[in-house]
Amino acid sequence: MDVIAYMSEVGQKAREAATQIVKASTHDKNQALLATAEFIDQSRQLLVEANQQDLENGRANGLDAALLDRLELTQSRIDTMIEGLNQVAALPDPVGVITDMAYRPSGIQVGKMRVPLGVIGIIYESRPNVTVEAASLCLKSGNATVLRGGSEALHSNQAIARCIALGLEKAGLPADAVQVINTTDRAAVGQLITMPEYVDVIVPRGGKGLIERISREAKVPVIKHLDGICHVYVDQHADLDKALNVADNAKTHRYGTCNTMETLLVHSAVASTFLPQFAARMAEKQVELRGCGQTQAIISSAAASEEDWSTEYLGPVLSVKIVSDLDEAVRHINQYGSHHTDAILTENYTLARRFLNEVDSSSVMVNASTRFADGFEYGLGAEIGISTDKLHARGPVGLEGLTSQKYVVFGDGHIRQ
Amino acid sequence: MDVIAYMSEVGQKAREAATQIVKASTHDKNQALLATAEFIDQSRQLLVEANQQDLENGRANGLDAALLDRLELTQSRIDTMIEGLNQVAALPDPVGVITDMAYRPSGIQVGKMRVPLGVIGIIYESRPNVTVEAASLCLKSGNATVLRGGSEALHSNQAIARCIALGLEKAGLPADAVQVINTTDRAAVGQLITMPEYVDVIVPRGGKGLIERISREAKVPVIKHLDGICHVYVDQHADLDKALNVADNAKTHRYGTCNTMETLLVHSAVASTFLPQFAARMAEKQVELRGCGQTQAIISSAAASEEDWSTEYLGPVLSVKIVSDLDEAVRHINQYGSHHTDAILTENYTLARRFLNEVDSSSVMVNASTRFADGFEYGLGAEIGISTDKLHARGPVGLEGLTSQKYVVFGDGHIRQ
Incomplete structure (x- = not known):
């Protein structure tokens, strides 16, 4: 032929x-x-x-x-x-x-x-x-x-x-x-x-x-999109109950989808309160955690390598990093992420607005699970795919x-x- | 360096x-x-x-x-x-x-x-x-x-x-x-x-x-756009006074712009009435006409070659073709045009709608000069250029x-x- x-x-x-x-x-x-x-x-x-x-x-x-x-x-x-x-x-x-x-x-x-x-x-x-x-x-x-x-x-x-x-x-x-x-x-x-x-x-x-x-x-x-390296950032002003449920859902609702969280970022001021509770949830669901040095000082986890920050696991693995402020969180997301979907958990008005403006991704969220990034959930009725490019179509x-x-x-x- | x-x-x-x-x-x-x-x-x-x-x-x-x-x-x-x-x-x-x-x-x-x-x-x-x-x-x-x-x-x-x-x-x-x-x-x-x-x-x-x-x-x-091969189609139901002014303006308002008419299409039923009047206007302004065989039978003009239909003259030259109906006009525009800007002159509701739907160009017009295809005229405030591509930005x-x-x-x- x-x-x-x-x-x-x-x-x-x-x-x-x-x-x-x-x-x-x-x-x-x-x-x-x-x-x-x-x-x-x-x-x-x-x-x-x-x-x-x-x-x-x-x-x-x-x-x-x-x-x-x-x-x-x-x-x-x-x-x-x-x-x-x-x-x-x-x-x-x-x-x-x-x-x-x-x-x-x-x-x-x-x-x-x-x-x-x-x-x-x-x-x-x-x-x-x-x-x-x-x-x-x-x-x-x-x-x-x-x-x-x-x-x-x-x-x-x-x-x-x-x-x-x-x-x-x-x-x-x-x-x-x-x-x-x-x-x-x-x-x-x-x-x-x-x-x-x-x-x-x-x-x-x-x-x-x-x-x-x-x-x-x-x-x-x-x-097109290549990767879905999605982040949830738990800010120091987060409602930690909401944060726990949203981060859990973003990681464990489905492991193999492109809008699943692959890296959790936690503000240092709330890390020692939040991480042990979150780690317990992940342990229940047998999700492997790979943490930065500061994370390892709070919860038991494997060490995250540089490569982990840019890895889409598509499975029950999560990298965890403690950051000192919103600036560091945004820098990390824009550097290591895939411009797909990223969420902040915060009750602070100014930080929420800054996150929405400064994170360069096709979907940016406040106090909602990254799993919502989807044509049906957004009301498009259906989706042919998700685009992380900037020209023509972006997002679902x-x-x-x-x-x-x-x-x-x-x-x-x-x-x- | x-x-x-x-x-x-x-x-x-x-x-x-x-x-x-x-x-x-x-x-x-x-x-x-x-x-x-x-x-x-x-x-x-x-x-x-x-x-x-x-x-x-x-x-x-x-x-x-x-x-x-x-x-x-x-x-x-x-x-x-x-x-x-x-x-x-x-x-x-x-x-x-x-x-x-x-x-x-x-x-x-x-x-x-x-x-x-x-x-x-x-x-x-x-x-x-x-x-x-x-x-x-x-x-x-x-x-x-x-x-x-x-x-x-x-x-x-x-x-x-x-x-x-x-x-x-x-x-x-x-x-x-x-x-x-x-x-x-x-x-x-x-x-x-x-x-x-x-x-x-x-x-x-x-x-x-x-x-x-x-x-x-x-x-x-x-x-980007490559060419501006814009058409004005004078339909059999055109108001010939409007058609005369619009076609004149589309060609002679400025010769060197991408939204200038380069080919005039005329329905055969009105060609013998419209073309002599239009040719007189063009003669006044020293615009050279290059016509199809049928056109040459009505007005004196040079013969248009196949190449003329896909030429952007950017000067005082215009190709003229007589067509038998809207279908032929649309086919000609979609085949030889550059998907930039094309206009129909007609008082017929159904034909106007068909032209708007079927001509595959970044701007389609009814009873208006192609010279209006412009960011300022469309209310965009300014324009960086005109796109004839379909993805992302189209038109001004x-x-x-x-x-x-x-x-x-x-x-x-x-x-x-």
């Missing part, structure tokens, strides 16, 4: 489909989403069979248990896909929304209309349900999509792709609006990220290695992040003087 | 200054702008002398008259720089503006705060007044700036840079917040656009060749386009369930 020719053809078809999908009515897009949900429901048997094939190949190729688990399409995961499609259908359509329409002194009326980006390339790893999640958000926001899933999920993804194609066709929309790459050749990824003539933006979902490689090699903008990226704006101007024969 | 070491030092200083300028109060930033205006006013003699040196060098190096004209700092251009500084000081500060703050079902309160991008690199050609314009917008939006002007304006730019540095110092802000590169070595540009660790975004201002080269080689996002880019947003979350000890 000539991958370059194949990807060019996929790109051309996507670009062509984008010119149709940009004009699709809200009704037709929703119909496509709801019909896809029905086809998935009717195809449970086919989906599970395709998935079984992937699981067997995975076992034969020695995939580890965690990967096999992520790869599996259980009935409940199929339910979740169907539910997700119904939810995205229920979200407001961002396309065509006009805001800020106002008259100017010249007499023209100027506003901004929200428009799709065009063609979005999604590159992701083993979870086949991402196929539906990503495709539905891109479709609702009026974009054509090219999806490249993990090679280990090829059969599952193709089976899901057929349901989406049927859903699009039932709604009278071009099936090419959602294309799932049907080759496991890795050169396909290299092509996808270097075709600015066909692809407007890439959204990679997966491990840091994948995302770093894509960011480095892409000739197309990439909406929902339908709006998959769109752009254009200026619209109404006149009555107005000319510039 | 070791350009790589020099640029690294400039980048480091900019990054450090950015951490200060992000926190600067509106008052201090405005003071810096107003003080710069005063220092420029007091330094007229020095500025003119420095500029004389550039002009002499330019003449000795055989610069053409147009370039020498753009290079010259007349008293009236100095007045304009001072006026510009005062205007930017009077604009609202975008930094720290919080919008969409709302309670979520979990009880947290979520909103978005506008924040600076960080360090902005500006690359521009001969006009020294760009130094002040660009620096003032970046400063007001809380960014540090590295400016690389044309080598022919080196002395003028350095003299202006001294005024800005004095203004920053007078306001107690770091002088490194605005740095003007003091070498004419072209390697400096290559460095500036490939230091993502120090520079967050590049804004190039100048000819298409410069911008293409920068976009191709940059390892940093670039806010003002202070807001030089900022990003971060999510702010207020809780009262909220944890995720």
